[in-house]
Amino acid sequence: xxxxxxxxxxxxxxxxxxxxxxxxxxxxxxxxxxxxxxxxxxxxxxxxxxxxxxxxxxxxxxxxxxxxxxxxxxxxxxxxxxxxxxxxxxxxxxxxxxxxxxxxxxxxxxxxxxxxxxxxxxxxxxxxxxxxxxxxxxxxxxxxxxxxxxxxxxxxxxxxxxxxxxxxxxxxxxxxxxxxxxxxxxxxxxxxxxxxxxxxxxxxxxxxxxxxxxxxxxxxxxxxxxxxxxxxxxxxxxxxxxx
Numbered sequence: 730x731x732x733x734x735x736x737x738x739x740x741x742x743x744x745x746x747x748x749x750x751x752x753x754x755x756x757x758x759x760x761x762x763x764x765x766x767x768x769x770x771x772x773x774x775x776x777x778x779x780x781x782x783x784x785x786x787x788x789x790x791x792x793x794x795x796x797x798x799x800x801x802x803x804x805x806x807x808x809x810x811x812x813x814x815x816x817x818x819x820x821x822x823x824x825x826x827x828x829x830x831x832x833x834x835x836x837x838x839x840x841x842x843x844x845x846x847x848x849x850x851x852x853x854x855x856x857x858x859x860x861x862x863x864x865x866x867x868x869x870x871x872x873x874x875x876x877x878x879x880x881x882x883x884x885x886x887x888x889x890x891x892x893x894x895x896x897x898x899x900x901x902x903x904x905x906x907x908x909x910x911x912x913x914x915x916x917x918x919x920x921x922x923x924x925x926x927x928x929x930x931x932x933x934x935x936x937x938x939x940x941x942x943x944x945x946x947x948x949x950x951x952x953x954x955x956x957x958x959x960x961x962x963x964x965x966x967x968x969x970x971x972x
Contacts, residue, residue: 730954732767733937734961736831737812737838737867737893737924740935741790744783745774747928754794757927758802761935766925768806768958768966772838775828776814784827787811806966808832812867813839815853820860830862831965836891840867847874847881854890865891868926870898870910877909883919891921891964896940897933899923915948923956 739747740757748754761769771794773787774780791809798805810831813819822828823837830837837857841850850872857864866885869892875881886892894914898907914920923944927935937957945953 730958731962732958733761733765733941734768734922734958734966735761735766735924735927735935735937736770736810736865736922736961736965737772737895738769738927738935739771739773739812740769740927741771741773741787741794744787744790745780747773751793753929754790755797756930757935758794758798758805760930761925761927761937762802762805764936764938765941766935766937767804768808768962770808770810770831770961770965772810772812772831774814775811775822776816777827778816779814782827784811784829787829808966810838813837815839815841819853820857820862823857823860823862831865834965834967835861835863836865836965837862838865838867838893841872843871844873847872847878850874851881851885854885855888858889863889863891865893865922867893868895868898868903868907870894870907870914871903873906875910877913879910879913879917879919882910882914883917886919886921892919893922893924894920895926896923896937897926899940899943902933915944918948918952920956921960 742748742754901908925935
């Protein structure tokens, strides 16, 4: 394993609710690197109603970060995408390049309101698939309306949706429901990626090592390596994204 591959992070400063300044941005990257991440995708939130039209600012900050990291971390592969908050115009945002797929691939990281109805989530993901995208359901463990019905999430995966969990949720970092769902989805291997969803170095940090050790011990080393590294390397980072 070449290192952790983190497909979901809010490292870019000043574009969403993640890093608030350049120093905070660099601190998140430094912590991620120290804890074994070697593939990192910046995924600022995208929804004009929440964060405005932040696509150009995101690109500018991303390019400045790449320049700053070239000498210090030559083996870190950095990529750019978005975390799309789904709305009726989502496919149009993607088609026009206002919202980015992950590393210019077909994969798009998608999230919803935590209280969104399960049926509406499924229908929205189908629409994105019909538009030619490969949706990744962000922090799938959080959505309240799935209740404890992990099989409904498995059905989404069967139809082609990829499933991402947040590392902190495994230990109750979000809430009890998310902890339960994380562990049952891991038990049944209804997971494609575990990511940090990092926003800072304190409460929502980028450390994947603790979660990796837990998953390896409880659910198997090969499975852990797949969902912490190999799947994302193959599907997201296979394009050139070295800094």
